Amino acid sequence: MISKILKVHPQDNVAVALTDLEAGEALAYGDEHYLLKSFVPAKHKFATVDIPKGAEVTMYGVLVGKTETDVPAGGLLTTANLKHAAQDFSTGERRTGWQRPDVSQWEQMTFNGYHRADGSVGTANYWLVVPMVFCENRNLDVLQEALVNDLGYGRNQGYQQQTRQLIELYKTGKSVEEILQADIKVNSTRQASHRLFPNVDGIKFLTHAGGCGGTRQDAQALCALLAGYITHPNVAGATVLSLGCQHAQVAMLQEEIGKRAPVLGKPFYVLEQQEIGSESEMLSEALKRTFAGIMQANENVRRPAPLSKLCIGLECGGSDGFSGISANPAIGYTSDLVVALGGSVILSEFPELCGVEQDLSDRCVSQEDAERFSFLMRTYNDRAHAVGSGFDMNPSPGNIKDGLITDAIKSAGAAKKGGTSPVVAVLDYPEKVTRPGLNLLCTPGNDVESTTAEVASGANIVLFTTGLGTPTGNPVAPVIKIASNTKLYNKMRDIIDINTGTITEGEETIQQAGARILDYIIAVASGEAEVAAVRHGQDDFIPWKRGVSL
Structure with a gap:
């Protein structure tokens, strides 16, 4: 018989309800027996012993709170009678022994991934388009619209069909109530993908709200984060768009890239709008370079x-x-x-x-x-x-x-x-x-x-x-x-x-x-x-x- 409750650690003075438990229900767990004082919803905890006000509550074998009121054995623990408390800690002795699990069934197994120049292996193969500052987000939107669907990375989940059906109902004079009650049939199957570059899983656009206006530490952290994505084993290369005057400078990004990959070993294009001049010229160049980069990325195959x-x-x-x-x-x-x-x-x-x-x-x-x-x-x-x-x-x-x-x-x-x-x-x-x-x-x-x-x-x-x-x-x-x-x-x-x-x-x-x-x-x-x-x-x-x- 499957138990209705679980006591996670022998030292715990609470148990977890694995299903809804009724007040007055008698329960057994091993040699222990409990009588519930109140309804205990599934996933919640009840006291296994009388716990006085101000006493410690233990779960997983550690301190997890102190009681605000007396809690009787079988009583439900709530935000009204239990408040957060945790043990203090110190940097004591090293306890690094552990029991390694048996991995013999996996030791000779491999996965088919994308091997990179730095020795890492990706589980996917993406091209990135990255803005250095939020001012470039709209340009990323333009590039996304220009590239994604025509290269075969678009998704159609059927909601446009629903909108068209609603438009037709509106045109026929249906009321708000009739619209809300309408039985709309939607084909939610994913549109078949015909990728021009079958070895490239997609083009990803990392729009964000940073790069300027915050502290210089914010800019450094953002550049480090973006460098982590550009050098990531699942990334084949990147196009970077910079305005030019922002805190998050391209030189800062290149420094962070160098910390992670002294030799990048993948296509990497940077375009600065204030240096190039016209937005249309920059976007045209970004399209060409991104397309050329994806061509190179497509040469990668899983091994x-x-x-x-x-x-x-x-x-x-x-x-x-x-x-x-x-x-x-x-x-x-x-x-x-x-x-x-x-x-x-x-x-x-x-x-x-x-x-x-x-x-x-x-x-x-x-x-x-x-x-x-x-x-x-x-x-x-x-x-x-x-x-x-x-x-x-x-x-x-x-x-x-x-x-x-x-x-x-x-x-x-x-x-x-x-x-x-x-x-x-x-x-x-x-x-x-x-x-x-x-x-x-x-x-x-x-x-x-x-x-x-x-x-x-x-x-x-x-x-x-x-x-x-x-x-x-x-x-x-x-x-x-x-x-x-x-x-x-x-x-x-x-x-x-x-x-x-x-x-x-x-x-x-x-x-x-x-x-x-x-x-x-x-x-x-x-x-x-x-x-x-x-x-x-x-x-x-x-x-x-x-x-x-x-």
């Missing part, structure tokens, strides 16, 4: 590469009370498999590591990295407090509604994405991954800002867990969407790729789900499977200005 060339970003968004017990630990096991195979993984979202700092600090291979992690976490949290916020204000209304009622509860579950391997490097935004193994990257908890940063640091695939549903994608790296519960997976199949609700339903273990995810990664990396975010053209790209973003 076998070892799985050690995978660099996996670990992300979560729209999390729920099941994320930390199904999807996140599942990709944590996938993370351990990738590390054991010699690959790299990136764990980010520093506001969502609040309360688990000690474990991650202890897992740092070097004392220097442990100290850097401590510095970045404390500095980030201090900046948040300076503007009247803090990591404790991280959970969103959706998180809270679905059981993540303190930041520490959310963070303890989110950290499961990183598995159990040692931390080989701690990176500040948006530094590049250079070491195989688990890397910590300082980013905000904002889904898109963090995903944008992970890809800039080298992730050639991103694993993105969600309990509520989010369509987040990235312009150049496939984002694999993983549902924490089967209800979400069935409801939003158009944007979700993998279901791990099977774990809470007792159908498979965390290890089995993690292995299944690795197999899917290999198929995606080889171009054999297309993720939902790529299929829908979900190209989310938001640079972080290093302000307080939780």
